[in-house]
Amino acid sequence: MLSYRHSYHAGNHADVLKHVVLTLCIEALKEKDKPFLYLDTHSGAGRYLLQSEHAEKTGEYLSGVNLIWQQPNTPDLLNTYISILKRYNPYQTLKYYPGSPLIAKQLLREQDKLNLTELHPTDYPLLRQEFNKDKRAKVLREDGFIQLKSKLPPVTRRGIILIDPSYEIKNDYYKIPSALFEAYKRFATGIYLIWYPVVSRTTTQRMIDDIIKLGIKRISQFELALKPDNNQKGMTASGMIVINPPWKLHEQMQTIMPWLKQILDTEKTGSFTIKQLVSE
Numbered sequence: 001m002l003s004y005r006h007s008y009h010a011g012n013h014a015d016v017l018k019h020v021v022l023t024l025c026i027e028a029l030k031e032k033d034k035p036f037l038y039l040d041t042h043s044g045a046g047r048y049l050l051q052s053e054h055a056e057k058t059g060e061y062l063s064g065v066n067l068i069w070q071q072p073n074t075p076d077l078l079n080t081y082i083s084i085l086k087r088y089n090p091y092q093t094l095k096y097y098p099g100s101p102l103i104a105k106q107l108l109r110e111q112d113k114l115n116l117t118e119l120h121p122t123d124y125p126l127l128r129q130e131f132n133k134d135k136r137a138k139v140l141r142e143d144g145f146i147q148l149k150s151k152l153p154p155v156t157r158r159g160i161i162l163i164d165p166s167y168e169i170k171n172d173y174y175k176i177p178s179a180l181f182e183a184y185k186r187f188a189t190g191i192y193l194i195w196y197p198v199v200s201r202t203t204t205q206r207m208i209d210d211i212i213k214l215g216i217k218r219i220s221q222f223e224l225a226l227k228p229d230n231n232q233k234g235m236t237a238s239g240m241i242v243i244n245p246p247w248k249l250h251e252q253m254q255t256i257m258p259w260l261k262q263i264l265d266t267e268k269t270g271s272f273t274i275k276q277l278v279s280e
Contacts, residue, residue, distance in 0.1 A: 006044040006045065006048070006099065006123075006166070006254045007045065007048050007049075007054040007055060007056065008049055008054045008055065008058050009058065009059070009060050010048035010050065010055060010060075010061060011048065011050060011055070011060065011061030011064050011065035011066070011097035012061060012063070012064040012065075012095045012175055013060075013063060013064040013098075013224065013226060013238070013264045014064075014195070014235065014238035015064060015065065015097070016064050016065055016068060016260065016264065017222070017224050017238060017239070017260065018100070018164065018193075018195045018238070019081060019100065019103055020078065020081050020260070021193060021222060021240045021242065021249075021253075021257060022100060022103060022104075022160075022162065022193060023080045023084070023103060023107065024077070024080075024246070024248075024249060024252055025191050025193065025242070025245070025249065026038070026103075026104065026107045026108070026160060026252075027107065028246030028247075028249070028266070029081055029137035029158065029160060029191070029246075030107070030249065032158075033111075034110075034156060034158055035111040035112050035113060035156045035158065036110070036112055036113075036154070036156055036158035036159050036160065037113045037114075037151075037154035037156065037158070037159035037160075037163075038104045038108060038112065038113070038114045038115070038159070038160050039114075039115045039147060039148075039151055039152070039154075039160070039161045039162070040100055040101055040104065040114070040115070040117065040144070040157060040162045040164075040185055040206075041117060041144025041145060041147060041148065041161070041162065041163045041164070041165070042098070042104075042117070042118050042149040042163075042164050042165045042166065043099070043100065043116040043117060043118045043127050043139075043144075043146050044099045044101070044118060044123055044127065045099065045118075045122075045123040045125075045126040045127055045130075046098075046099050046101050046102050046126060046130035046131075047088065047095055047096050047097070047098050047099060047102055047126075047130065048096065048097045048098075048099065048279075049067075049095065049096060050094060050095060050097055050124055051095065053238075061094075061097060062142065063226075064264065065085070065094065065097055065251065066094055067263050067264055067266070068082075068085075068263060068264075069085065069089075069094045070229065071263060074259075075256060075259050077256055078217070078256065079253050080107070081103075082235075084098055084102075084103055084106050085097075086226065087106060087261070088102070097267055100162055100164070101114070101116050101127065101130065101131070105131070105134065108136065108166055109215060110136070112136060113136050113137070113138075113154070114131070114134070114136055114138070114242045115138050115140075115147060115151050116131065116137060116138065116139045116140070117139075117140045117141070117142045117143070117144040117147050118139075118141065118143070118144075118145065118158070119141060119153065120121060124139075124141045143147060143174055144163075144165070144269070145179045148161070148179050148180075148182060148183035148186075149182055149183070149186070151224065152158045152183050152186040152187040152190070152207065153186050153187035153190070154187070157187075157189060158189075158190075158200060159187065159190045159191070159213075160190065160191045160192075160193065161178060161183065161187075161190055161191070161192045162193045162195070163179070163180070163192065163193065163194045163195070163223045164193075164194070164195035166198070167196070167197055170203070173203055173204070173206070174207070174210075176194060176207060176211070177207065177210040177211050177213075177214060180192065180194065180211060180214065180216075180243075181214050181216075181221045182213070184216055184243070189206065190242065190243075190244065190246065190252075191242070191243065191244045191245070192241075192242070192243035193240055193241075193242055194211070194240065194241040194242075194243075195238065195239070195240055196208070196238065196240075196241065197235045197237075197238050198223070198225065198229065198231075198235060198236050198237035198238060198239070199234070199235050199236075201229045208241065208265065208277070210280060211241060211277075212277055216243055216278065217254065217278055217279070218243060218244050218245065218278065218279070218280060219241060219242070219243050219276070219277040219278040220241070220243075220245045220249065220250065220274075220275065220276050220277065221239060221240070221241055221242075221273060221274075221275045221276075222236070222239060222240045222242065222253050222257065222272075222273065222274055222275050223237055223239030223240075223273040224237060224238060224239070224257065224260055224261060224264070224271045224272050225237030225271045225272065225273075226265050226267070226269070226270040227267075227269050227270060228270075228271075229271060236265065239268070239273070243278070250274065250276070253274050254274060257272040257274055258272070260272070
């Protein structure tokens with residue numbers, strides 16, 4: 001159950017898409033002064049050394065964030081994401097990749113709060129160490145799905161919830177719709193970000209269909225595929241389901257997604273999807 005380590009996959013193309021969407025949504029919430037909660041159900045270690053044994057073994061970052069890092073010009077909409085990369089990599093060499101918690105740490109304001117959970121016995125102490133002086137943050141070694149019940153709604157009634165399990169456990173595909181339903185009953189106005197991989201299109205689509213059937217309004221999908229669907233082992237695509245997307249997000253992704261495909265899809269076999277799954 002706890003064998004998954006994100007350090008093998010940090011900075012891959014799925015991380016790039018996930019974190020670009022995350023930064024845009026956080027920036028949208030910051031347009032109002034009222035505080036908000038950032039809740040991360042599967043936080044990982046926080047930061048990842050890209051020259052580590054794990055990262056070098058897979059080399060996934062080389063076809064992900066490394067391609068972005070090498071670009072002399074990037075769309076203005078990526079400025080926030082790029083600025084965070086530069087904060088953790090002040091020199092020209094790309095050494096560290098910040099996970100979702102550290103991206104939120106850099107973007108949230110003094111009045112905002114972070115609720116982070118991680119179960120892995122190695123990653124949890126690393127995550128706690130990253131936030132040991134941050135009074136805004138609670139770092140818990142607990143089941144992230146349980147947090148969707150116990151920590152919602154936030155007192156301020158504003159928040160962004162990132163749900164991104166590893167899906168190494170097949171049950172995650174079935175847990176997410178029910179957990180999301182419970183969370184939404186408690187906090188219908190939150191922005192929910194659900195990351196998903198495409199390893200088996202049938203399994204992934206079943207989960208998405210189950211989410212659509214929940215009766216929740218305003219659901220969008222942003223997916224980047226680097227390979228066509230196939231029956232071979234490995235992730236061909238990944239995506240983000242966004243509930244209550246900020247009003248500018250669709251327009252922003254219309255600019256970003258073609259650029260990401262151009263840079264990351266080096267074999268020119270992929271595609272991207274921008275879709276409204278459920279309207280108002």
